[in-house]
Amino acid sequence: MAKMWAGRTDGNTEKIADDFNSSIRFDSRMFKEDILGSIAHAEMLGKQGIISENEAKTLCEGLGEILEDIEEGRLAVDPSCEDIHMFVEQVLTERLGDVGKKLHTARSRNDQVALDLRMYLKNENDDIDKKLLRLIEALLSKAEDNVLTIMPGYTHLQRAQPVSFGQYMMAYVMMFLRDRDRLADVKKRTDVSPIGSCALAGTTYDTDRFYEADRLGFGSVCENSLDGVSDRDFCLELSSAISIIMTHLSRLSEEIVLWQSWEFKFIDLSDSYTTGSSIMPQKKNPDMAELVRGKTGRVFGDMTSLFTTMKGLPLAYNKDMQEDKEAIFDSCDTVKMCLEVMSGMIETMSVNAENMKSAAQKGFINATDLADYLVNKGLPFRSAYKISGQIVAECISKGTVLEELPLSEYKKISDRFENDVYDAVDLVKCLERRKSFGGTSPSSLKEQIKIAKKKLGKA
Numbered sequence: 075m076a077k078m079w080a081g082r083t084d085g086n087t088e089k090i091a092d093d094f095n096s097s098i099r100f101d102s103r104m105f106k107e108d109i110l111g112s113i114a115h116a117e118m119l120g121k122q123g124i125i126s127e128n129e130a131k132t133l134c135e136g137l138g139e140i141l142e143d144i145e146e147g148r149l150a151v152d153p154s155c156e157d158i159h160m161f162v163e164q165v166l167t168e169r170l171g172d173v174g175k176k177l178h179t180a181r182s183r184n185d186q187v188a189l190d191l192r193m194y195l196k197n198e199n200d201d202i203d204k205k206l207l208r209l210i211e212a213l214l215s216k217a218e219d220n221v222l223t224i225m226p227g228y229t230h231l232q233r234a235q236p237v238s239f240g241q242y243m244m245a246y247v248m249m250f251l252r253d254r255d256r257l258a259d260v261k262k263r264t265d266v267s268p269i270g271s272c273a274l275a276g277t278t279y280d281t282d283r284f285y286e287a288d289r290l291g292f293g294s295v296c297e298n299s300l301d302g303v304s305d306r307d308f309c310l311e312l313s314s315a316i317s318i319i320m321t322h323l324s325r326l327s328e329e330i331v332l333w334q335s336w337e338f339k340f341i342d343l344s345d346s347y348t349t350g351s352s353i354m355p356q357k358k359n360p361d362m363a364e365l366v367r368g369k370t371g372r373v374f375g376d377m378t379s380l381f382t383t384m385k386g387l388p389l390a391y392n393k394d395m396q397e398d399k400e401a402i403f404d405s406c407d408t409v410k411m412c413l414e415v416m417s418g419m420i421e422t423m424s425v426n427a428e429n430m431k432s433a434a435q436k437g438f439i440n441a442t443d444l445a446d447y448l449v450n451k452g453l454p455f456r457s458a459y460k461i462s463g464q465i466v467a468e469c470i471s472k473g474t475v476l477e478e479l480p481l482s483e484y485k486k487i488s489d490r491f492e493n494d495v496y497d498a499v500d501l502v503k504c505l506e507r508r509k510s511f512g513g514t515s516p517s518s519l520k521e522q523i524k525i526a527k528k529k530l531g532k533a
């Protein structure tokens with residue numbers, strides 16, 4: 075097919091060169107943004123008298139029809155075109171003749187592709203945010219149901235102190251709330267219109283960049299044409315924000331994989347989010363959680379690829395930048411899928427409070443409370459810590475736990491122990507005493523839930 079840019083060269087390129095150069099197989103998903111951008115551009119050209127009002131109207135109608143035809147399946151994107159921008163312009167010119175050729179006045183594919191990508195990623199940002207919200211709500215509801223579900227909290231994956239499962243869920247709520255903040259911040263810098271930067275230097279035509287930006291719902295207009303066509307910070311930022319979301323999802327996945335194991339059995343995933351084994355009939359595998367964890371690596375790969383593509387590029391547009399799309403689209407697609415799967419998994423999982431409690435009863439997770447008890451009886455913390463350690467060793471040698479060691483045994487190690495020591499090591503009371511702001515006590519947890527709901531505009 076004749077190249078629209080044939081002129082300086084005859085446009086007769088090798089097929090392999092065409093295939094190599096083409097981006098249509100991945101940028102055709104921006105057809106709507108491309109057409110809406112072109113409609114705003116045509117309107118602007120008409121308003122400014124760069125083309126006649128009539129021509130502008132013809133272009134807008136023609137573009138509107140192309141949009142409808144693609145959306146309704148009457149027009150298929152031609153995979154032999156170089157990119158979606160060329161495809162739309164080519165169809166327009168085929169349908170309208172010479173008027174169609176006026177659309178590309180006072181613009182370039184360089185500002186056009188930057189515009190399309192920003193429009194597309196603004197929508198993706200909103201979509202990701204919606205899916206984050208669903209996940210946050212699922213976690214919040216599990217937190218509300220498990221304010222007093224005691225489980226062991228870990229450091230070094232060793233049982234450390236009692237926490238509630240609700241406290242655990244809220245830790246993830248806090249992470250995903252920060253992710254929403256990050257997305258909102260990225261959106262501010264995506265919401266800047268580059269159109270009118272043209273190829274790199276601006277234009278000699280009397281354009282109105284602000285009108286175009288306004289018609290397309292942009293909050294502001296980029297202030298330097300070279301930057302306008304070469305800035306991909308909004309991709310780097312979005313891929314970074316997505317990588318952080320994936321990191322959070324991956325950590326949660328890892329917990330789910332552990333919790334679903336027979337060694338923990340803290341939760342039971344719904345059958346609808348697990349798979350069986352082809353050989354071992356007893357298996358119920360947490361494949362979805364593992365895949366979320368696995369896909370995190372792939373999203374980091376996208377991010378690395380974007381940064382590496384950008385880091386050595388001189389201003390302004392370079393064809394290397396065409397490589398931005400597959401990476402950022404893949405990241406968006408992947409994170410959206412992972413968020414949806416994780417939401418469903420959390421919504422449908424059941425919590426084994428009994429197993430969590432019996433795990434909490436092992437591992438001396440109330441030993442810090444025993445030390446705190448002695449501090450209240452007047453001992454310095456280091457001495458209290460040492461005595462508590464001796465008591466733990468005593469329990470281990472006797473095969474018992476702090477709750478069941480007789481007072482006489484306690485007294486052998488320190489005469490400060492009284493009958494109220496059993497209160498001090500009672501797991502529910504251990505939980506209830508951690509009333510510090512952000513702590514695991516039911517009152518502190520309810521406060522966190524309130525704060526989170528307020529951030530979601532629900533309180």
Ligand code: ARG
Nearest residue numbers: 097157183184187391395396
């Ligand atoms: N398909 C190109 C891209 O994705 C569009 C911009 C092409 N501009 C150019 N001067 N060749 O980046």
